[in-house]
Amino acid sequence: MKTNHPHLLKFVADAAALCRPDAIHWCDGSEEENRRLCNQAVAAGTFIRLDEAKRLNSFLVMSDPADVARVEDRTFVCPSDPREAGPNNNWRDPVELKAAMRKLYDGCMRGRTMYVIPFSMGPIGSPIAHIGVELTDSIYVVVNMRIMTRIGDAVLKALGDDGEFVECLHSVGAPLAPGQQDVPWPCNAENKYISHFPEDPSIWSYGSGYGGNALLGKKCFALRIASTMARRQGWMAEHMLILGLTNPAGEKKYIAAAFPSACGKTNLAMLEPTLPGWKAECVGDDICWMKFDDSGQLRAINPEAGFFGVAPGTSMKSNPNAMRTLHSNCIYTNCALTPDGDIWWEDMTDEPPAELLSWKREKWTPDSGVKAANPNARYTAPARQCPVMDPAWEDPAGVPISAILFGGRRPATVPLCFEAPSWQYGTFLGTIQASETTAAAAGSVGVLRYDPMAMLPFCGYNMGDYFAHWLSMPGRAPNARMPRIFFVNWFRKGEDGRFLWPGFGDNSRVLKWIFERVDGTADAVESPIGLLPAPGAIDTAGLNVPDADMAELLSVDAGAWLQDLPAIRAHYAKFGDAIPAILRKELDDLEARLQAAAR
Ligand code: GTP
Numbered sequence: 001m002k003t004n005h006p007h008l009l010k011f012v013a014d015a016a017a018l019c020r021p022d023a024i025h026w027c028d029g030s031e032e033e034n035r036r037l038c039n040q041a042v043a044a045g046t047f048i049r050l051d052e053a054k055r056l057n058s059f060l061v062m063s064d065p066a067d068v069a070r071v072e073d074r075t076f077v078c079p080s081d082p083r084e085a086g087p088n089n090n091w092r093d094p095v096e097l098k099a100a101m102r103k104l105y106d107g108c109m110r111g112r113t114m115y116v117i118p119f120s121m122g123p124i125g126s127p128i129a130h131i132g133v134e135l136t137d138s139i140y141v142v143v144n145m146r147i148m149t150r151i152g153d154a155v156l157k158a159l160g161d162d163g164e165f166v167e168c169l170h171s172v173g174a175p176l177a178p179g180q181q182d183v184p185w186p187c188n189a190e191n192k193y194i195s196h197f198p199e200d201p202s203i204w205s206y207g208s209g210y211g212g213n214a215l216l217g218k219k220c221f222a223l224r225i226a227s228t229m230a231r232r233q234g235w236m237a238e239h240m241l242i243l244g245l246t247n248p249a250g251e252k253k254y255i256a257a258a259f260p261s262a263c264g265k266t267n268l269a270m271l272e273p274t275l276p277g278w279k280a281e282c283v284g285d286d287i288c289w290m291k292f293d294d295s296g297q298l299r300a301i302n303p304e305a306g307f308f309g310v311a312p313g314t315s316m317k318s319n320p321n322a323m324r325t326l327h328s329n330c331i332y333t334n335c336a337l338t339p340d341g342d343i344w345w346e347d348m349t350d351e352p353p354a355e356l357l358s359w360k361r362e363k364w365t366p367d368s369g370v371k372a373a374n375p376n377a378r379y380t381a382p383a384r385q386c387p388v389m390d391p392a393w394e395d396p397a398g399v400p401i402s403a404i405l406f407g408g409r410r411p412a413t414v415p416l417c418f419e420a421p422s423w424q425y426g427t428f429l430g431t432i433q434a435s436e437t438t439a440a441a442a443g444s445v446g447v448l449r450y451d452p453m454a455m456l457p458f459c460g461y462n463m464g465d466y467f468a469h470w471l472s473m474p475g476r477a478p479n480a481r482m483p484r485i486f487f488v489n490w491f492r493k494g495e496d497g498r499f500l501w502p503g504f505g506d507n508s509r510v511l512k513w514i515f516e517r518v519d520g521t522a523d524a525v526e527s528p529i530g531l532l533p534a535p536g537a538i539d540t541a542g543l544n545v546p547d548a549d550m551a552e553l554l555s556v557d558a559g560a561w562l563q564d565l566p567a568i569r570a571h572y573a574k575f576g577d578a579i580p581a582i583l584r585k586e587l588d589d590l591e592a593r594l595q596a597a598a599r
């Protein structure tokens with residue numbers, strides 16, 4: 001036995017008694033174990049091994065078409081008091097939900113192996129890191145968790161005999177009768193539950209094998225459960241990328257940015273600045289844990305060890321550093337297969353291949369009229385393979401954050417960038433953040449929804465209380481120095497429907513303005529919504545954007561903002577009394593400024 005941890009042994013024994021797997025395997029996290037599991041998944045028809053010369057030690061997986069994204073309507077947050085969960089979460093009585101789920105788990109791993117995955121969110125042993133143990137009947141989950149987190153014996157050792165861990169139970173919900181042939185992607189499409197019990201804390205996931213539904217360290221632990229811990233303990237668990245930006249003089253600042261799912265975090269985290277002399281380095285692309293240090297500086301770690309990145313749209317043009325990360329040791333989910341054993345997705349190359357096997361395992365040609373890769377196709381890649389990882393990306397002390405960005409897909413109204421003059425107003429801007437929905441979650445795409453701080457699907461408690469937690473942060477440490485808050489929008493469209501801003505590497509031009517605002521060297525002009533770049537303050541040298549587009553990108557249409565106000569008020573109304581009064585006052589003041597400007 002590898003551990004004497006009584007609580008862990010009981011967790012495993014109880015789950016095994018309930019789920020009744022044929023075998024239990026404690027994952028050590030080794031290369032050898034990984035190789036064995038991948039070979040087993042190839043033999044089972046779940047993994048397709050890619051051509052070794054093109055993508056060494058890499059595999060393609062095609063999921064059940066009914067299991068391709070996070071399922072927000074099947075995600076539950078279950079404190080005993082529903083008020084705690086808030087209107088932003090689906091709540092169930094924890095006792096009743098556990099009873100119902102126990103019935104589903106009863107015998108659910110028959111014919112399968114239960115894998116025990118001890119994992120660390122954050123560098124093993126770091127004072128900021130937290131440990132979880134995921135029990136799963138999916139090899140796909142094991143090999144993905146091995147890339148996305150730190151797993152295995154080293155974590156068990158850090159846990160010792162009495163360390164704390166979050167219990168994570170996962171099953172695809174597809175037991176096998178004796179002799180029954182398995183399917184490539186077992187799941188229980190009609191009966192998914194992604195349940196969180198913050199008071200335990202524990203996570204019970206059933207029925208889905210995909211991404212955030214099944215890799216429980218990510219959204220379930222590092223955001224939903226961690227946000228409740230952060231609130232109690234005075235830190236922040238956020239859906240943010242972290243990047244380091246160095247100016248031509250060699251000065252460096254770290255920036256965090258909260259954009260909703262599939263709205264550009266991975267791309268910004270790895271950007272190649274088009275501005276000469278500027279350097280960007282990646283700390284993380286999805287999740288950010290921030291704590292004050294003794295001097296009152298907010299410092300951030302990336303609790304993950306890999307990227308679960310949106311594949312479609314990723315190319316040498318849009319995100320060369322992601323492409324350079326994908327040479328080996330990756331898992332590709334719902335991408336298309338080329339005849340020579342490589343992967344492909346929409347916009348990877350200018351010319352699509354003449355023939356492919358689509359993510360639905362069907363023969364595909366450019367005339368097929370359907371997408372070859374699923375819009376939420378993903379690559380799972382080790383962060384250490386990314387050529388622009390920041391030297392401090394695994395520093396247990398974290399990196400100091402100078403600026404926080406909010407943003408999303410806003411085809412109209414919201415300018416390219418602007419600055420909040422205070423933490424309080426910046427927090428207010430975060431609470432009215434909205435974006436068009438994307439394929440990252442099941443449901444409709446392209447519908448504008450309010451997604452405060454990009455955390456609507458990930459906040460593990462009442463969002464009104466979450467806003468209050470943000471407002472309380474400056475008082476959480478003596479001499480607290482808060483990052484400056486900015487709002488950005490890469491997705492503004494012209495009347496003809498094209499993006500007005502080139503985005504990607506050219507976003508460095510906006511980052512430069514932000515960097516220099518923090519330094520006090522860039523100019524801004526006041527507007528009813530905040531501080532806008534002064535004319536000429538965004539460096540457009542060598543950029544091919546017409547002056548008229550630039551002017552539109554940096555304009556504030558008070559009338560258009562006023563048209564949004566009823567929707568913002570309706571959004572606030574959903575949270576009732578939980579919305580801090582200070583934020584209502586900020587909203588009233590904004591309305592008054594807009595009305596004055598519109599007159
Ligand atoms: P999650 O992993 O779901 O949290 O997504 P993410 O926020 O990391 O989004 P990602 O960077 O993967 O981008 C998603 C999509 O947005 C991709 O199709 C990108 O090509 C596109 N995108 C990213 N940055 C830009 C940009 O600056 N401009 C435009 N027009 N599109 C962008």
Ligand code: SPV
Nearest residue numbers: 070211212218219261440
């Ligand atoms: C997101 O949807 O924000 C993701 C992908 O990062 S998933 O891991 O599926 O949540």
Ligand code: MN
Nearest residue numbers: 260261262286
């Ligand atoms: Mn994400």
